[in-house]
Each structure stands twice: as C-alpha cells, then as structure tokens.
Amino acid sequence: MAAVNAALRFEHVSFSYGTVPALRDVSFALAPGERAALLGRNGAGKSTLLRLVTGLLHPAEGTVSVGDWDTRGRAPESLARRVGSVFQHADQQLFARSLRDDVAFGPRALGLAAAEVARRVDTALAALELSTHAADHPYDLPPAFRKLAALAGALALEPAVLLLDEPTAGLDRQLRARVARALAERAAAGVVVLVATHDLAFAAEVLERGLVLDRGRVARDAPLAALLTSSERLAPLGLAPPTGAALSAALDLPGRPVRERDVADTLARVAATRGRV
Amino acid sequence: MARLTFERVSFWYPATERPALREVSLAVAPGEVVALVGKVGAGASTLLLVAADLAPRVVGGKIEGTVDFQGGGRGKGGRGIVLPSPWTQLSGMAFKVWDEVAFGPANLGWPRERIVRAVDRSLAALDIGALAARDPGTLSGGELQRVVIAGIVAMEPALVLLDEPTAELDLEGTTLVWRLVRGLAGDGCSVVMATSDPDALPEVADRVVWMEHGAVRRIGAPALLADESLCEAGLATTVADVWRMARLGAPYPLTVAQAERRWRQ
Numbered sequence: 001m002a003a004v005n006a007a008l009r010f011e012h013v014s015f016s017y018g019t020v021p022a023l024r025d026v027s028f029a030l031a032p033g034e035r036a037a038l039l040g041r042n043g044a045g046k047s048t049l050l051r052l053v054t055g056l057l058h059p060a061e062g063t064v065s066v067g068d069w070d071t072r073g074r075a076p077e078s079l080a081r082r083v084g085s086v087f088q089h090a091d092q093q094l095f096a097r098s099l100r101d102d103v104a105f106g107p108r109a110l111g112l113a114a115a116e117v118a119r120r121v122d123t124a125l126a127a128l129e130l131s132t133h134a135a136d137h138p139y140d141l142p143p144a145f146r147k148l149a150a151l152a153g154a155l156a157l158e159p160a161v162l163l164l165d166e167p168t169a170g171l172d173r174q175l176r177a178r179v180a181r182a183l184a185e186r187a188a189a190g191v192v193v194l195v196a197t198h199d200l201a202f203a204a205e206v207l208e209r210g211l212v213l214d215r216g217r218v219a220r221d222a223p224l225a226a227l228l229t230s231s232e233r234l235a236p237l238g239l240a241p242p243t244g245a246a247l248s249a250a251l252d253l254p255g256r257p258v259r260e261r262d263v264a265d266t267l268a269r270v271a272a273t274r275g276r277v
Numbered sequence: 278m279a280r281l282t283f284e285r286v287s288f289w290y291p292a293t294e295r296p297a298l299r300e301v302s303l304a305v306a307p308g309e310v311v312a313l314v315g316k317v318g319a320g321a322s323t324l325l326l327v328a329a330d331l332a333p334r335v336v337g338g339k340i341e342g343t344v345d346f347q348g349g350g351r352g353k354g355g356r357g358i359v360l361p362s363p364w365t366q367l368s369g370m371a372f373k374v375w376d377e378v379a380f381g382p383a384n385l386g387w388p389r390e391r392i393v394r395a396v397d398r399s400l401a402a403l404d405i406g407a408l409a410a411r412d413p414g415t416l417s418g419g420e421l422q423r424v425v426i427a428g429i430v431a432m433e434p435a436l437v438l439l440d441e442p443t444a445e446l447d448l449e450g451t452t453l454v455w456r457l458v459r460g461l462a463g464d465g466c467s468v469v470m471a472t473s474d475p476d477a478l479p480e481v482a483d484r485v486v487w488m489e490h491g492a493v494r495r496i497g498a499p500a501l502l503a504d505e506s507l508c509e510a511g512l513a514t515t516v517a518d519v520w521r522m523a524r525l526g527a528p529y530p531l532t533v534a535q536a537e538r539r540w541r542q
Contacts, residue, residue: 017415042417089364143361144317166445170317170473171473173473173511175317198445198451239447239448243516243533244519247515260515265523267519267523268525
C-alpha cells in the first residue's frame with residue numbers, strides 16, 4: 001500500500017482558528033518524489049495545511065505524519081530535519097548580512113560540519129542561479145531575489161518534504177523558470193514537493209497532482225493535466241484553466257495540451273498539416 | 278492636464294551608486310490605466326514609490342528631475358499605494374476589517390456618514406462585506422490583500438498605485454481587482470500598476486510601459502505585449518509567447534480570442 005511508504009500523510013485532519021474552522025477531515029498521502037499542487041480559493045485552508053506539516057500548528061483532530069514521524073509533540077525545529085518550507089512573503093524573512101550566510105543558517109542549525117554546510121549552500125545557490133549574488137546583502141537585492149534566497153535556504157536543508165506557499169508571486173518568467181527547474185531536480189531526487197499556488201500555469205509546468213481545497217475540505221484530488229483542461233470542473237472550485245490550456249481548448253488542439261511548450265509544439269504540428277495559419 | 282508627470286526623473290536608494298530610476302519621463306492622464314512591465318529589478322516598484330511620494334521622502338535616497346501630481350487636495354483625491362506585502366500595510370489599530378478599511382477615511386477627517394458610505398462601497402467593490410466583522414489578524418494572505426486595497430480605495434484617491442495587486446489573489450479576487458481598476462478609471466481616477474501577469478493587461482491597461490534597468494524602454498498600447506522584443510525579454514502574453522515558440526510568424530496574437538480568430542481564418 002502506497003500509504004505505508006508515504007513521505008507525507010494527512011489522516012482525517014481538522015483544524016480551527018478559535019471558532020473559525022480552517023480544515024475539515026483532510027486525508028491524503030504523498031509518496032517520495034511526488035509533486036503536488038495545493039489549489040483553491042483564498043481562505044480555503046492552503047496555508048493552514050502547510051503550517052500543520054511544519055509543526056507551526058498541530059491538528060485538533062487526526063494525524064499528520066512526515067515519514068514515520070507524527071508531527072504531534074514535535075516542534076518546528078525538530079521537523080525541520082525533514083521539512084523545508086518557504087512561506088508567503090519569504091522575502092521579508094532574511095536576516096543575515098549576505099545571501100550565503102542566510103542560506104547557511106538552516107544547515108548550521110542542524111549541527112552539520114562546516115564543509116557539509118558549505119557544500120549544501122553552494123549547491124542550493126547554484127540550483128537557483130544565485131551563486132554570483134552569494135556575497136550580496138539580501139536587502140540590496142529586489143524582493144524577488146530574496147524570495148529565491150529563502151527557497152535556497154529551504155533547499156540547503158535537503159529535506160524529504162519541500163513546502164512552498166505562492167512561490168511565484170512577484171517573479172518574472174525567467175525567475176519562475178529557475179524555481180521550476182530547481183523543484184523538478186529535487187523531486188527527481190525523491191523529495192516530496194507540495195506547492196500552494198494560484199499560478200496554475202506554473203503548477204502545470206512543474207507539478208503533476210492537484211489537491212483542491214474548498215472551504216477546508218479536499219474537494220478534488222486528481223492528475224493536474226486532467227484537472228486543468230476542464231473549465232466546467234474548475235469553475236465551482238473558483239479556478240480557471242491557465243492560458244495555455246484555454247488556448248488549446250479554444251483552438252480545439254488534439255490531446256488538449258496544458259503546458260506552454262506542449263501547446264506550442266501541438267500548434268506547430270497542426271499548423272504544418274493545415275499548410276497555413 | 279496630466280494627473281501625474283515624471284520629467285527626467287532619476288532616483289538613487291540610500292548608499293547606492295547605481296540609480297534605480299534613470300531619466301524616466303511619463304505622463305498619466307486622469308482616468309488612465311498604465312501598466313509597468315519589466316524583469317525583476319527593472320524599477321517598476323521604485324517608480325511607484327516615487328509616484329506615491331514615499332521615495333525619497335520616507336525611504337531616503339536622492340532624486341533628480343521633476344515629479345508632479347495634480348490631485349484634489351486633502352480628502353478629495355490624494356494618492357494611495359498598495360504595496361506587494363499587504364500585511365505590512367495594516368494600521369494595527371483595528372480589530373475588525375470594517376474599522377481597518379475606515380482607518381484611512383477617518384484620518385482624513387471626514388464626517389461619519391461619508392466614512393460609512395465610502396467603507397461600505399469599498400467592501401462591496403472587493404466583495405469582502407462578509408469579512409467586515411473579522412479580525413484582520415485572522416485573514417488569509419489573499420483576503421488581507423483585498424482588505425488593504427479596499428482601505429486605499431475608500432479614501433477616494435485621484436491616483437492609485439498598485440504593486441503586484443493580484444499576486445496573492447485567487448481567480449475571483451483577481452477578477453474583482455481588475456474590474457475595480459477599470460471602475461476607478463471610469464470615475465476619473467488614474468491607476469499606475471506593476472504586474473507580472475501580462476495576460477491580464479490587454480483588458481485592463483490603456484498603456485503599457487516597458488522598463489529595463491531603471492529606464493523606460495518603450496511605451497505603447499497593450500498590443501506591445503505581443504511584440505517580438507517583449508517576447509525576447511520574457512514579458513509578452515502567454516498567447517504571443519506560445520505563437521512565437523510554435524514559429525507561426527509575427528505579428529503574434531495577444532489574447533486567446535485573437536488567436537482563435539486567426540486560427541479560424
């Protein structure tokens with residue numbers, strides 16, 4: 001059974017902020033290397049779900065497991081050995097005098113040897129093409145670069161589970177592509193990637209499974225490619241197909257590709273058979 | 278007469294040698310929606326801070342050139358900015374969303390009835406009437422973004438500056454904000470905004486300003502977002518970009534609707 005090997009598992013999890021319910025009876029499991037999008041309206045419970053994995057919050061009911069660890073009774077700093085996270089507004093959370101020092105903070109806090117810290121920091125900065133900025137003061141860089149630096153800090157923990165909350169907000173296309181490449185690379189190495197996002201185009205490029213929250217419940221759990229092509233199925237969940245998928249539907253492209261590269265390739269192929277555009 | 282005029286404006290942040298803005302000239306008319314596009318670090322956010330009179334007045338630094346804003350005076354058309362991190366803009370003085378949105382108008386010294394009218398209208402425009410009694414501290418990021426926008430709009434400004442206003446919004450919120458922007462423009466308010474979502478601009482913006490290394494590289498109609506040079510810079514709309522990747526030849530369609538018309542021809 002997949003659940004036995006799950007890197008991250010929610011079993012009947014509920015959580016409320018005082019009297020305001022945020023999550024209700026949420027269950028799902030992610031296997032190592034799985035890349036999932038956490039989708040849904042503002043206030044649907046996405047950020048709350050992520051905080052339950054980091055141990056910043058604990059479930060009122062049910063169980064959250066990271067590998068064979070029950071998060072209950074574990075503090076965030078203990079869970080940080082397995083969970084790396086980048087939250088909304090991560091650009092405001094840097095505090096060291098250089099990007100290198102900021103990214104090194106996590107691995108150092110894990111008590112790793114200096115050489116291992118250096119290796120991880122170099123790898124993480126390189127993965128996001130930040131190496132040339134290693135000596136820069138974080139606040140001399142635009143917020144978007146600080147956001148990437150926060151992600152580098154999470155990568156440097158080399159966690160089994162990587163959580164990201166709106167990682168592409170405020171990023172331009174090139175920086176988005178860097179994040180996409182880094183996440184794909186980590187997932188290929190067996191890391192679970194869970195991304196809360198409204199950027200469905202980014203989700204389509206990088207992620208494979210879609211978990212949609214609706215008022216605190218898991219309303220859909222399906223392969224993203226299938227989920228994102230159907231505007232009828234997305235509309236009640238407050239979502240719309242990303243532009244690539246909308247284009248492919250409007251032009252009635254065979255196979256209804258979703259990723260921009262795939263849409264372009266299909267478009268080129270169909271145009272060639274039609275002989276003109 | 279222009280609502281906002283930049284004449285050869287250059288700006289340096291404190292203790293930096295490279296200007297964040299270089300000789301920017303731009304005029305924004307009443308009721309006009311101008312979108313700033315550019316790569317990260319191109320200067321769009323800085324331009325908004327200068328236009329809001331926050332830079333250099335609050336953040337420090339050095340400015341050259343002239344910035345002119347023609348508003349309607351205190352309480353009658355000032356300028357408001359929505360920063361990309363909404364939670365940094367909360368007053369911290371309100372325990373309810375309604376009071377938070379009323380904070381700005383109350384500080385303008387308006388009579389009670391006018392404040393109530395402005396706040397209720399603003400909450401309705403952003404469809405957050407249901408949040409009116411909630412504590413701002415309990416809201417999600419996207420809900421907070423709407424509350425902050427409502428707080429600015431409630432002051433009935435003549436110039437609204439928006440930095441990535443939809444970054445954390447869901448589809449409904451995004452749709453509402455873009456509709457609000459067109460509504461503000463319809464009432465004569467000028468809007469200048471920075472966004473990394475070019476797909477929204479053909480329907481929302483009257484003009485697009487392409488910024489690069491702190492300078493204005495080009496200004497034009499939203500059709501500019503399907504231009505070869507913007508495609509190369511990674512700033513074009515998704516449809517233009519896909520069309521170009523498919524090597525279907527310029528001019529590229531800007532929107533799904535344009536692509537569809539072209540395809541069916």
